[in-house]
Ligand SMILES: Nc1ncnc2c1ncn2[C@@H]1O[C@H](COP(=O)(O)OP(=O)(O)OP(=O)(O)O)[C@@H](O)[C@H]1O
């Protein structure tokens with residue numbers, strides 16, 4: 001087995017500007033890995049899913065077989081947020097006295113619209129997939145939404161861990177306070193309903209915190225996780241991919257390769273060849289990762305044949321690595 005930097009990663013994100021070829025190349029990579037005998041799950045986290053469209057299959061929330069060794073799933077942030085909020089509100093209802101249930105319902109109905117709810121639900125779902133997917137698949141390939149959104153998503157487990165830490169710390173203070181009050185009274189009674197509720201809340205928070213830490217450990221491990229930057233040999237995508245590369249480095253995320261997609265054939269007009277060469281040169285000079293050029297394919301780009309052709313092109317660009 002070769003040692004190319006994208007080979008041993010168990011999680012590969014594919015990210016970049018809109019329309020550069022994230023979905024196509026994520027699927028092509030999945031097929032290339034499946035050809036080596038791996039079991040690969042392609043996960044679409046883009047609300048405007050086009051994974052099913054590319055493979056000409058209905059994908060959706062389940063894990064659907066797409067070809068030998070490749071499965072696909074589409075995470076729908078709205079649906080996930082709804083289920084997530086429903087589950088949390090059910091738990092909170094169970095912890096609250098009955099006369100407050102209506103208030104809990106009203107509160108969570110509002111939460112569904114709150115900023116960040118979809119993202120945190122998506123991170124939760126991605127986290128579960130990562131932890132469960134490790135049992136069943138050799139590699140998880142994430143086809144992500146256009147740029148900004150994804151880098152935020154990568155920061156979320158850390159932010160959410162800090163948030164649960166804050167909640168746990170304030171619970172600690174509250175517990176110490178009530179212990180002190182009880183001490184003053186000489187009150188040594190058995191734990192009451194409030195104590196039981198508090199310890200269940202603590203348990204739930206600790207469980208979430210553990211999950212965020214596990215996900216962070218996996219995403220933050222450059223041996224396990226890498227982020228493939230996809231771009232085009234045009235000016236704006238080039239600039240955007242350099243900015244993305246910088247953001248990923250700042251986050252400590254490894255970039256196994258930059259994929260420059262839809263490079264023109266040698267018989268294209270000279271001005272285009274020259275412009276592409278300038279962009280490719282700039283990317284090569286500024287990133288310290290392999291820069292692979294994928295040719296533009298002049299063929300219909302949906303269905304198994306299209307993914308097969310793209311996987312061939314990708315493998316050629318990877319130089320058999
Ligand atoms: N190498 C290629 N040759 C020819 N067409 C390509 C190539 N790569 C991608 N395409 C086409 O370019 C379009 C965009 O590709 P794709 O859907 O994979 O991009 P994306 O980055 O996932 O887009 P979005 O940001 O909308 O999710 C599609 O129509 C696809 O078929």
Ligand SMILES: [Mg+2]
Pocket residue numbers: 022023024046050143
């Ligand atoms: Mg896409």
